[in-house]
Amino acid sequence: MSDQILVICEQQQGKMNRMSWEALVAAQQIGAQLSKPVEAVVMGQGVRPLAEEVATKQVACVRLVEHALLEEYTPDAYCAALAQLIETQKPSLVLLPHTYQVRDFAPKLAAALDRSFLSDCTAYRVEGGSLVFTRQLFQGKMNADISFGCAPPCFVSVQAGCFRADQLVAGAAPAPIETFSPKIDAAQVRTKPLERFKEAKSAVDLTQAEIIVSVGRGIKEQENIALIEKLAQALGAEIGGSRPICDNGWLPMERQVGSSGQTVSPKLYLALGISGAIQHLVGMKGSRTIVAVNKDANAPIFEVADYGIVGNLFDVVPALIEEVNKAKGH
16 A cells, blocks of 8 residues: 555646645645645646646655546546546545536445545544544534544545645646556446536636625614625625525525535635624635624624624725725725
């Protein structure tokens, strides 16, 4: 068995998913602590430029897995290719970003190799030379520490925002790129990719947003969302909301942040009129900088905020808009 940590990097349409960089950060940190090499896997067809991008990071090598049947994602083709690679390389640990795609194929892959899969981990620690991972239960109300009892490799996916992509360590020189050509028969692929789903123009993937202005019950009425939109426009931000806002139809459901919505980790998260229920905190507490505005000084949101303003958002937000526009020279 080899001793390396293998990171499965997700790309779609030739663009790396940001959460892949976060998983790579986790691997770098674990590898440094356990003195284990880190290798990255880039899969697809014609994706060598992405492999070259990953090779600029501090990794021992990049495994470029290419095949015509990997051009479009299917769980069967991905599992067939990765199973062959893993059986060849025999890593000690396989790390993945906790994306929708990973949730689709990773359990199937781990089961095919008779291994365990631990999903949506938020942290890790080393005890006696062994890894212990932390996973949240009951919508973030409880943390569970979990270690593996199975033979390696173990499979772990990393929750968005728990490892910061800006902490990714660059390599002193480009890492070597090793090409792996899996044997995949078209008969193995039982699903046929159809036209890629396109959301409405108003829809957005909040996990990729760098600035999010999020609103809660403090907005009082749907008509007042327009004020939040003005602030978001001034900041070049996306708009998010707590569950009650989206349940009421004041914002589309795809803009919900929290345990039953999206988990986000922007550079800046403005929580306006959000009290900070645990279900919401689970979805945004990995943000790099959190600014909260709430008239209740005891609101739980202030426990995770880097900056807090105790006040009425209808007084604070217009002042913020004015100052932002002034700073931009408008």
